[in-house]
Amino acid sequence: MxxxxxxxxxxxxxxxxxxxxxxxxxxxxxxxxxxxxxxxxxxIDDIKRINQLVLQESGSRALQYTTTEGYAPLRKWIANRMNCRLGTQFDEDNIMLTNGSQQALDLSGKLLLDEGDIILCESPTYLAAITAFRAYGCQFIEIPTDDNGMLIDELEITLQTYDRIKAIYVIPDFQNPTGNTWNLERRQALASLASRYQIAVIEDNPYGELRFEGAFLPSVKSFDKEGYVICTGTFSKIFCPGYRIAWVAGDKELIRQFVIAKQGTDLQCNTLAQMEIAKYLECCDIDxxxxxxxxxxxxxxxxxxxxxxxxxxxxxxxxxxxxxxxxxxxxxxxxxxxxxxxxxxxxxxxxxxxxxxxxxxxxxxxxxxxxxxxxxxxxxxxxxxxxxxxxxxxx
Amino acid sequence: MxxxxxxxxxxxxxxxxxxxxxxxxxxxxxxxxxxxxxxxxxxIDDIKRINQLVLQESGSRALQYTTTEGYAPLRKWIANRMNCRLGTQFDEDNIMLTNGSQQALDLSGKLLLDEGDIILCESPTYLAAITAFRAYGCQFIEIPTDDNGMLIDELEITLQTYDRIKAIYVIPDFQNPTGNTWNLERRQALASLASRYQIAVIEDNPYGELRFEGAFLPSVKSFDKEGYVICTGTFSKIFCPGYRIAWVAGDKELIRQFVIAKQGTDLQCNTLAQMEIAKYLECCDIDxxxxxxxxxxxxxxxxxxxxxxxxxxxxxxxxxxxxxxxxxxxxxxxxxxxxxxxxxxxxxxxxxxxxxxxxxxxxxxxxxxxxxxxxxxxxxxxxxxxxxxxxxxxx
The missing domain is CATH 3.90.1150.10 (Aspartate Aminotransferase, domain 1)
Incomplete structure (x- = not known):
């Protein structure tokens, strides 16, 4: 070749x-x-039933093209869920559906990263996020972590030192790969540093719903008053990964940019999958x-x-x-x-x-x-x- | 913001x-x-039946993660179909499934285009391809066309003139937006120029199956002996667009690169959708x-x-x-x-x-x-x- x-x-x-x-x-x-x-x-049995319902009630719509941002009732559910669980203040226009969280990461790179830009991450961090961001030609600086998240002092020194930092990528809940969770103070501190240094935070949260013990913590986003934090979430771990339905959430103006980026990437997510999940959430007890x-x-x-x-x-x-x-x-x-x-x-x-x-x-x-x-x-x-x-x- | x-x-x-x-x-x-x-x-009725069959027979698999390249029986069907219809010589390893043809275009850009590279296209050309490629910072040179495709002389002069041409993007069958179809001679000539100038051709073919009259023509790919032509195809126009199942086909080594690119982008397509389409093709008469x-x-x-x-x-x-x-x-x-x-x-x-x-x-x-x-x-x-x-x- x-x-x-x-x-x-x-x-x-x-x-x-x-x-x-x-x-x-x-x-x-x-x-x-x-x-x-x-x-x-x-x-599986619920999904069988739900599929027949969706195709019966709105088959033509479920099999047709839809909008890039995704099915509005599903985006509304996600906004409400995040507001209850994570202390955010979203409505459906703060949410765009993505083809798995992986696409939310890829599109974050597409939106933010020029060649030679720097992304800060936990050390260690999620392997597939490295792959996603690296495709945009960025450099990584790893910030040391302990059992309670990034070491905030180290983060701040790094923010002071480098010019081309474009984003801070974190998984505050049950991190991949370590399983560790950020404590409340570090979440607050991260939001505050993001605002002070005007740097985007990508708060990746695929596992947050899967807490086995202890209390749910508010998201980094909940401490962000100025729109620096981009959140991801997914149905892969609480429903089924095969559907490839996840989301990115954030400032409305920023989500509008995500929509433009996704239009060029793959137009939209699977329509039927979006409507089936929305119907499942309506008819079944996801909790x-x-x-x-x-x-x-x-x-x-x-x-x-x-x-x-x-x-x-x-x-x-x-x-x-x-x-x-x-x-x-x-x-x-x-x-x-x-x-x-x-x-x-x-x-x-x-x-x-x-x-x-x-x-x-x-x-x-x-x-x-x-x-x-x-x-x-x-x-x-x-x-x-x-x-x-x-x-x-x-x- | x-x-x-x-x-x-x-x-x-x-x-x-x-x-x-x-x-x-x-x-x-x-x-x-x-x-x-x-x-x-x-x-819709076939899809209702097929969905129950897939979930009944292999629900756990259909709702789980799968490989990036996609469900092998579906890739095998696509290879056979292309071989019959378009004169290619593919097997399943020449095919990777994509989230709509749009993703095949985006990933082609990801694979091929550095900032400042040139892509040649028909004038006019498909709007969403422009968006996909432009995200990689390329320039476009439009090659004049008539009712039978690109003017090959103009194409060759352009190939001789510019250094940084990385790909030629064409829709030879019922082009979007013009509806025109390339004649046989121009298809052969394009494949031959691609080989002579060692330039990739992206042969986008979302509508080829929808011929109302006249004979099917062999693809540009069928004249490509050295692996310069990348083909796309989709189930959106012959089945349903809501499923977002399409494909990219080409040289195996190149498809391997597409797999790496897609891993970072969104891991894989919807598993259930892949298996449902494969089951539909097995149980129903798509022709x-x-x-x-x-x-x-x-x-x-x-x-x-x-x-x-x-x-x-x-x-x-x-x-x-x-x-x-x-x-x-x-x-x-x-x-x-x-x-x-x-x-x-x-x-x-x-x-x-x-x-x-x-x-x-x-x-x-x-x-x-x-x-x-x-x-x-x-x-x-x-x-x-x-x-x-x-x-x-x-x-």
Missing amino acids: NIKLAKRMSNIKASEIREILKITERPDVISFAGGLPAPETFP AHIEKIREIYRHRRNTMLDSIKRYFPTNIRFSQPEGGLFAWVELPTYIDSRQILTMCLKENVAFVPGAAFFPNGGGHNTLRLNFSNMSEENIIEGIKRIGHVIHAALK | NIKLAKRMSNIKASEIREILKITERPDVISFAGGLPAPETFP AHIEKIREIYRHRRNTMLDSIKRYFPTNIRFSQPEGGLFAWVELPTYIDSRQILTMCLKENVAFVPGAAFFPNGGGHNTLRLNFSNMSEENIIEGIKRIGHVIHAALK
Whole structure:
């Protein structure tokens, strides 16, 4: 092939997770690698019923083109939900639907990033966000984090130091990959710094509804009086990922720009999917449904953390996620988790090596474990196998 | 809002068509503005049945994440269809599913275009392709066309003259906006020039299946021995646009790059939609379905061309589309079709002024008429009203 590709294509590469996922498609592999919801939670019977209702009542409309911003009743529901849960003050014009949260990230890059611009992120941060933003030729500066979020002093020093910072990307609730949650003070501080330095914040929130214990915290957005915070949310983790319905929310003028950007990208999301989700929310009890998901994941999280305590060496540090899908493990620094993975794959168990989550390198001794997609029995067995491999690698 | 946007956002603006479409949502407006399929062709009952089958047989899979390239049985069907219809030699690995053809265009830009690169296109060309490519900071050079496609001599001179040409964008079948179709010789010549100058061709083909008369022509791709031609196709016009399932096809190595680009953009298309279309193709007779669409559109095209002959001034030039959704009208050069539109909207009839289809300006005396979405009765009445307005504007 002699076609000359754009420079950006040398900046981005195939997602490591999606490549590992291909290996782990074999049914005998216990995989903690993906971020897949438990398929047994999908409300298949409700969806069957809802689909017939939507096609019966408004089939021609559900199969036709629609607006770029998306189906108004669904956007209204999302605005209300965010106002109740996250302390925002939105109406439907603050919301645009996206093809998964991933598109909200990609379009944020399209809106904000020129080549050479800087994006600040947690260290580590979500792998696919790195891919999305990197396509726009940006640089990343990783801000150190602890169990309560970004270190605000470090963030401020960085904001003072660099000229070309265009956005701060964060996942304050049950972060991917660490599972950690920002405390209230840091959320307030971030909103306040964004306003002082006039920098956009992308508050990515795919897991916020999946809290297993403790109180819901207000969003960073709820402290933003001037429109610097862009929020994302998704039905992938509380309903079904196959629908690819998520959203971006923010200042109305900014959402108008998102609409223009999305028009050029793919016109609109699947109309039928939008109307089915809206109908589901009207006819079914999503809170009861989410409670069921939380219950299952809470047990799996408990099983995973208990198994780590039991089967991993005692001096290994791991996170204590209060929700979400992931736990994070730090091995002794002389161990490379890619080598651990190679050995684990021989034992038919998989995870994602943590290095993938550090845009500027490092983290070779870390790994991410997903607990939502495997049975408790498999979690115990899989963690046991990984534990054996790590024990064997200890000096 | 004080957020500083990326430079590219000043290059792109809201789609003129989608803005006009908002005006024309009033049910009393006869609109030839959109490119909407006739909703009465949507196979709603089949889709109801198919949905239940897919959810019954493989609900967990249909609602879960899937691969970026898309559902293999659907990609296999597409490859076979293209091989039969368009003279290609594809298998499933030559195909990646996209969220509408629009995404295939956007990702082509992502793959190919650096800022300042040049893209060659027909004059006029598809409005939303201009928006998609322009976001990557490219320049357009319009190649003059006649009723049989691009003028190949002009194309070659341009290829010889400019350094930074990265792609040639064409719609050889029932072009949007003109409705014209490239003849065989020009298809061969384009493939040959692409190979000689090592330039990618984006062969956009959303309407090819909708031929009302005459023989199907082999694609430009069928003459491409070295992988320079990227093809797009879609289920939007032969099934339903609401599903947002389309595809990009080409050299396997290039499709691998498209997969990497799509991973960062939105991970994947709606899983359920992919599986439903595959099941529809397995259980229903899509050829009979397409024949039904062709029959309806053929009648509407005839009605529109007859009405233009009858109600428009005699010296006005208009295209004779052998398929697709659009006809193209050239008014005397002293008439601005935007002013005609303003007057027509008062008469509750709409179209798209042609200037929008010329990336570098011009075409103020042209307009695009869609014939797929209005009843024959409305077509007669609408063309009559536009005819009155044009007559009144004649000097």
